[in-house]
Amino acid sequence: MENPKQVIIVGGGPGLCDRVRLLGADITLVDTPDGYDAALIPSVRRTVLTDYDDPSLIPMLRALHRETPFSAVLSLTEKGLLPAARIAEHLGIGALSPDVVGRTRDKSAMRAWLRDKAFSTVACAVVRDADDIRDFAGDHGYPVIVKPRHGKGSEHVRCFRLAEEVVMPPAITDDYIVEPFLSGPEFSVEAFSCDNDHKVVAITAKFTQKDDPENPFVETGHVVPAPVEADVSTAITEYTSAFLDVMGITDGCTHTELRMTASGPEVIETHTRVGGDSIPTLVRQATGHDLLDLLVQWSLDRTRPGAPAPTAAGAAAIRFFTPPPGRVAGISGVQRWQGLPGVLKFHLPLKAGDRVPSVQDSRTRAGYVLTTAPTAAQAIEICREVISGVRIDVR
Numbered sequence: 001m002e003n004p005k006q007v008i009i010v011g012g013g014p015g016l017c018d019r020v021r022l023l024g025a026d027i028t029l030v031d032t033p034d035g036y037d038a039a040l041i042p043s044v045r046r047t048v049l050t051d052y053d054d055p056s057l058i059p060m061l062r063a064l065h066r067e068t069p070f071s072a073v074l075s076l077t078e079k080g081l082l083p084a085a086r087i088a089e090h091l092g093i094g095a096l097s098p099d100v101v102g103r104t105r106d107k108s109a110m111r112a113w114l115r116d117k118a119f120s121t122v123a124c125a126v127v128r129d130a131d132d133i134r135d136f137a138g139d140h141g142y143p144v145i146v147k148p149r150h151g152k153g154s155e156h157v158r159c160f161r162l163a164e165e166v167v168m169p170p171a172i173t174d175d176y177i178v179e180p181f182l183s184g185p186e187f188s189v190e191a192f193s194c195d196n197d198h199k200v201v202a203i204t205a206k207f208t209q210k211d212d213p214e215n216p217f218v219e220t221g222h223v224v225p226a227p228v229e230a231d232v233s234t235a236i237t238e239y240t241s242a243f244l245d246v247m248g249i250t251d252g253c254t255h256t257e258l259r260m261t262a263s264g265p266e267v268i269e270t271h272t273r274v275g276g277d278s279i280p281t282l283v284r285q286a287t288g289h290d291l292l293d294l295l296v297q298w299s300l301d302r303t304r305p306g307a308p309a310p311t312a313a314g315a316a317a318i319r320f321f322t323p324p325p326g327r328v329a330g331i332s333g334v335q336r337w338q339g340l341p342g343v344l345k346f347h348l349p350l351k352a353g354d355r356v357p358s359v360q361d362s363r364t365r366a367g368y369v370l371t372t373a374p375t376a377a378q379a380i381e382i383c384r385e386v387i388s389g390v391r392i393d394v395r
Helices: 016-021 037-045 057-067 076-092 097-103 107-116 130-140 230-249 277-286 293-299 376-389
Strands: 006-010 026-031 046-049 072-074 126-127 144-148 159-160 178-182 186-194 197-208 217-222 253-262 264-271 315-320 327-331 341-345 366-373 391-395
Touching: 006 016, 006 076, 016 026, 016 293, 026 057, 026 076, 026 264, 026 293, 026 341, 046 057, 072 293, 076 097, 097 107, 097 230, 097 264, 107 230, 107 264, 107 341, 126 130, 126 230, 130 144, 130 178, 186 277, 186 293, 197 230, 197 253, 197 277, 217 277, 217 376, 230 264, 253 293, 264 293, 264 366, 277 293, 277 341, 277 366, 315 376, 341 376, 366 376
Parallel strands: 006 026, 006 072, 026 046
Antiparallel strands: 126 178, 144 159, 144 178, 186 197, 186 253, 197 217, 217 315, 253 264, 315 366, 327 391, 341 366
16 A cells, blocks of 8 residues: 655644545654644544744654655645745755745745736835834825735725824734735635646635724625626736746645725736635635645645636635624624525624624624625625624614
């Protein structure tokens, strides 16, 4: 019997581990002591719990690699992407280089790279105080966006439209950057690449709490496919493929966020992983393509994407519950929606007595409903019906 392939997974993830095991491979799980998922440990061959920058980590993995070679190093967690790239480079395993992954993790580095390659002229600068923000706006105009250099999940993102509005956001363990505000509808593009051949699997439309003056960029929902005209879809697809080429992304999953501006698509940020907010589930339901399957099958067997599953619904959407802050006095209407046709998943863990925080980022949303339907408009409407039909009484 042939020995099973050996795979390093950095940062865990039950979905990723499940797909690797289904292909019969053994897993070496590398994760941090304060971030690992204990439920994964019984199903992996070995577990290494240490900080990603532990100087003994790579020598230990190199010794294991000499004894039983690893076939792939995978990660789909934000903090695990760059450590995984470094491990693969040190072990001589084919993967995106740390340089490529690094410029996707660093928004300032991405902007500099795109300018150097004459792909984009969007300006960007690291800012230390409010005067730096005003100086940048003086050169490039208002409005401007200020956000963490390595941020995700809409955390600490601010938009300033006038000089008198400008304040420095609260101190965090990261730099802040400032960029011109790009106007136009926002999308994310879920793509998969094999040997520099890029396949746009889905274009996702976003909903945000745009009427909240303090946190207008927090995402409140998504729908796949984005309900756009064919010319817009073509423009986004072609732009994303060119962008991935310029960035040097040759293989694996990518989640690229962009805006369709008056002059065409313009990237906001990209990630060498799948999107959050259950976007892989939306993609699978709407298109029949399983992004995690694509990643594992390509990484282990060099199997390129084939025909999608024929059972795809056609469209899928997710909307998040965003009740006002306060203490929950009661919830009604939950049972009414359980089992409703089109409702794939309903998740609302609140109960009476819980305190609801203000919705400031993706982590402070209260729950969600995920729906499927033949069209995007129908999936969105089922979400709206469920969200509006649940009463969360907050005092």
